[in-house]
Amino acid sequence: MKPVITTIIFLTLLSTLPLRGQQTMNLSETIHAARNQSVEALEARQAFISTYWAYRSYQASRLPSFYMYGNLMNFDRSLTLLQNPEDGTLNYVSSNNLQNGAGLQINQNITFTGGTLSVASDLSRIDQFGMNKSLTWYSRPITVSYYQPLFTYNQFKWDKKIEPKEYEQGKRQYLERMESITVNAVYAYHNLLLAKVNNDISVSNFENSGNMLRIAKERLQLGTVTRAEYLQLELRMLNDSIAINESAVQVREAQMTLNSLLGYDESFEIVPEIAGELPNIQMDYDLVMEKSLSNSSFSLSNELSLLNAESDVAYAKASRGFSFALNARFGMSQTGPEFPAAYKDLLDQEVVGITFSIPLFDWGLGKGKVQKAKAAQEVVKAQVQQSENDYRRQMFTAVSQFNNQRQQCLVSHRAMLIAAERYDLTMHRFREGNASVTDLNMAQTENDSAQRQYISDLCNFWIYYYTLRKYTLFDFINNCDLEIDITEMIN
Secondary structure, X not given: OHHHHHHHHHHHHHHOOOOOEEEEEOHHHHHHHHHHHOHHHHHHHHHHHHHHHHHXXXXXXXXXXXXXXXXXEEEEEEEEEEEOOOOOOEEEEEEEEEEEEEEEEEEEEOOOOOOEEEEEEEEEEEEEOOOOOEEEEEEEXXXXXXXXXXXXXOHHHHXXXXXXXXXXXXXXXXXXXXXXXXXXXXXXXXXXXXXXHHHHHHHHHHHHHHHHHHHHHHHHHHOOOOHHHHHHHHHHHHHHHHHHHHHHXXXXXXXXXXHHHHOOOOOEEEEEOOOOOOOOOOOOHHHHHHHHHHHOHHHHHHHHHHHHHHHHHHHHHHOOOOEEEEEEEEEEEEEEOOOHHHHOOOEEEEEEEEEEEOOOOOOOHHHHHHHHHHHHHXXXXXXXXXXXXXXXXXXXXXXXXXXXXXXXXXXXHHHHHHHHHHHHHHHHHHHOOOOOHHHHHHHHHHHHHHHHHHHXXXXXXXXXXXHXXXXXXXXXXXXXXXXXXXXXXXX
């Protein structure tokens, strides 16, 4: 048996040798690393940055757009088919000219009406070559145009309602994703901590079982320990030796999982620490519900669902086939053989008209689209109402779990101390011959279970806490809302 035990101890020591890098980290440091260097955090930041620039593009679309247009060196030397206006005959005539033109234009979308207002100024020149050489300038110093769709879907109006809320939703979803990363880090950290505690328990139990086995061997010769009790203790020592190897593998797996989350190389070893005194926080359901509805993306998602459904109904109504549009253009223009002449005695120009299209019979197609959109809107309303009811129940459960968990941690911590003291006393009594092997095994089992339970309760406490932070986007320890430093993120 000794060679087997020696081999087990050698493999255990080999598996627990320090890796190339080693760092003691508490829970706060682990959370900080996960939120700053994990792949999930990078994905969350990039998703928010994409949302940010989409919102910036929307803001830019509401501002005046200023651009230059024109054509340069447009040379045409070809035969062109023309019709004689007097007798209607068609003839090919020679075209030999050079056209150049440039202009400036400002466009402004009108959110309230859905129309577009434009102001432009341009100048063009035509050089005619051949036998009849000529030069013509054509100027339009100012032209004001307005295009207004009538009785149609106003995209600008709905964008003004939806886009800011989608941007705010993107900010809140980023914060919620960061809190989810925190929850994952808490779980992985305590999983590693529990694995290391299990490994320490296995090593300690193996050493204690070996010491007790030597005492039992002496008492066996004195007749104060039966053969069955001696074999029971020896079996316990063998089981402890097996548990050492199993727990060492679990430590390695938990270490690699946490390293992957934090973005560390697999050879890096993190030494976790058991958290000290827990924060004295008692959650109030009304406060949690208030912060959740005002801060989280849940309420915004419901608002957006209702807005999008309402927008779909408006679009369906505007797409029934009726089409009206107002086009108006006012300005000044002139032409002349010389550049100054093109700006003298300017002539005014006005163009106004309404275009329309009315379906006389569409077999109920337009009405069907509207009714379909309204039916979908009613479904969305029902879904939003149901989700709000479920959400309130979810918040109540989360608050209850957290409030119970702190007391559970205090109880399990006290139980761990009692179980450890009882185990020490039982070993002392066993050495003096006042305790049986059964008593010793029971005390050891209870001690091991109490340590594991305390680590598990600690993990649940922080998971419940950060889950509530995710729901509310509120820091209950510092008593403040969670915020984003947008300037730092986009630079």
